[in-house]
Amino acid sequence: MAPNGQDIFDCLPDVLLLTIISYLSFKECVRTSGISRRWRYICYQIKDISFKESEYVSSSITDPFSRYSAWISFFSFIDTWISRVPHHQVVESIEFCFPSPLGFPNAIEDLIEFAVSKRVKKLVLDFTNPAWRGYGDVSNLFFFFKLPECVYGLTSLESLTIYGCEFDPSKLTTKGLLRSLSVGWMRLEDLYVFLSNYPSLYSLSIKQCWEVDITLIAGQYLRELVIENSDFFHMHISFNLPMILSFKYTGQIIDLYFEKMPAVIRNVYLDFGGELEYNKPNRTSRIMGAVISGYFNDGLRDAQTLTVCPYLLQAIPECDNPYYYLHPVETQHLVLRTKLHTKEFNGIRMLLRNCPNLESVTLDMLPPNPVPKFLNYGGINPDTFWMEDVTYKCIRRSLKLVVVRNFGGTVNELNILRYLIREGSEPRGVLKRVELYVPDGMEEGEATVLSAKAKMLQSISKHVQVLCA
Structure with a gap:
């Protein structure tokens, strides 16, 4: 409390309050809207948004109908949030994690279109299910959420993470800005075309992917490469990574050839x-x-x-x-x-x-x-x-x-x-x-x-x- 008995936060301008809550998790930021009338809309000005189903829907809800009802409430909350974000508000990153996109494709596409309209720099779309243990659990599924075409033309992207959906990296047109790409839990084709178009990529992560059709991973500026438990169509990969700083490989033993590596x-x-x-x-x-x-x-x-x-x-x-x-x-x-x-x-x-x-x-x-x-x-x-x-x-x-x-x-x-x-x-x-x-x-x-x-x-x-x- 201030010396005159006034709450010290009431003495601070909105810009400082926004700086303070930016250190909280997104869910904690949302909770600050209930402090007072003044706080009600401050949280809608934050630049990093995160909607994780696990933080809003209790894992103790096992009944299918009750869980579906909880998901409806989750998407209703997302819609309300989006509607309250000022039109001029800058949003730099959006993270969305949801394990069952089958029943809510329209709602998910609306959120993605919002991200595109805000020209976010960082986009995370994670549709993995906690029950999955390896790509073998999902490689035979007939349905995957298909990434909307608008994402491929998002030229503001600097970091993109895509898990558990249909994604074609060769369609990306954000050449020159994208620095980090993380893909997982998907059939991964045409990766070579993508790498050819993005020689300035700094970080590449491939996790739990199958039918990865590539024999050469090259990147003049690639600093970090992660390959985790993925199935390669060919049992050998060559690497041309003259500036690599961190290399991680987990999975089955295959032939790895290092053509050009740093000192x-x-x-x-x-x-x-x-x-x-x-x-x-x-x-x-x-x-x-x-x-x-x-x-x-x-x-x-x-x-x-x-x-x-x-x-x-x-x-x-x-x-x-x-x-x-x-x-x-x-x-x-x-x-x-x-x-x-x-x-x-x-x-x-x-x-x-x-x-x-x-x-x-x-x-x-x-x-x-x-x-x-x-x-x-x-x-x-x-x-x-x-x-x-x-x-x-x-x-x-x-x-x-x-x-x-x-x-x-x-x-x-x-x-x-x-x-x-x-x-x-x-x-x-x-x-x-x-x-x-x-x-x-x-x-x-x-x-x-x-x-x-x-x-x-x-x-x-x-x-x-x-x-x-």
Whole structure:
């Protein structure tokens, strides 16, 4: 309250009130309209609009008729909002998320036409259903909402996100302005034509798409590329990305050829969770190990931060000649998404050997689901593997930080941490700190046990600080 008893917000001009509520979520902005008569229309002046069905329709409504009624109310709210936006009001972005467009095509088209009329810079249209787990759940559907033609001619667009509808990227005519495109949950054709027309694109994301008919992804100015769990018509892709900074690929292993890449890539993320787990080396695993190793020799060796998955750790040592296929890389920060199963040990050791400039190692612990049936693998004894007197250049010269996320205090975790502290601390190495982060929601008794294990690790070396949080 102000000194005279007046509400301090009543003393502020509308422009400052608008600045304040712009830091709130859109739904919270809407709620401010009920504060007073003055506040009633301020929220209609915000430039970023977001209509997410999940924020307005409770997930507890499971009856089909009740849910349909709730959707009608949701669209009625949208219509009311649009009608109250001043004609001269600038709208920079509109986000719309709705899982069932089948029954409301006209209402959705009205909202999209409103976005086009406002010449928005950012448009997000997300028609995915939370029940979908992969593109296989939707690739056989007969109906998809078809993107209105007016969107293709929206020349003000700088960022476009389209999920779960019929979309033809070759029709876009926003050449010169569009910087970011994210597409997902759709059949994706004519992508090559689009990329040819948009050499100035900065960011491209392809998620859960199928029948992706492209063999070359090129972009002179492309900085970020994300490919997640998509089905490519051809089992190989070439990349010509001279300015790429972040590269993420998840899904099945295919041939990736890197024709032109920069001298430094900030982040590379690889996850082959789409491949089936196996419990002994076989012909397929040997081939896959050679293919994965080739990624680094071909174009990803200059990644500053490298994130890898359990399948990679298991497969790369199983080439016919693993040290021939995997060459030293320039990685400074290595993130191991791992279950620390015995079958991953040789892969971890190979990466330590081939990252001579490594400054930090992060163990991002994944749940062993299902619990591994075989503790031993390929003659490896998990109890003695990390006791062997083997060390590497990075451990002696550059490794300063070890991080464990979702620390559970398992035997395998403790064994590898003992090894890194023993070999990396002074006078042998330069390791300074080990950070252990326990899972959220852990009970007090379990946290106490993990704290005791952290103290045990601390006792190994007085030159390394072990923190547990």
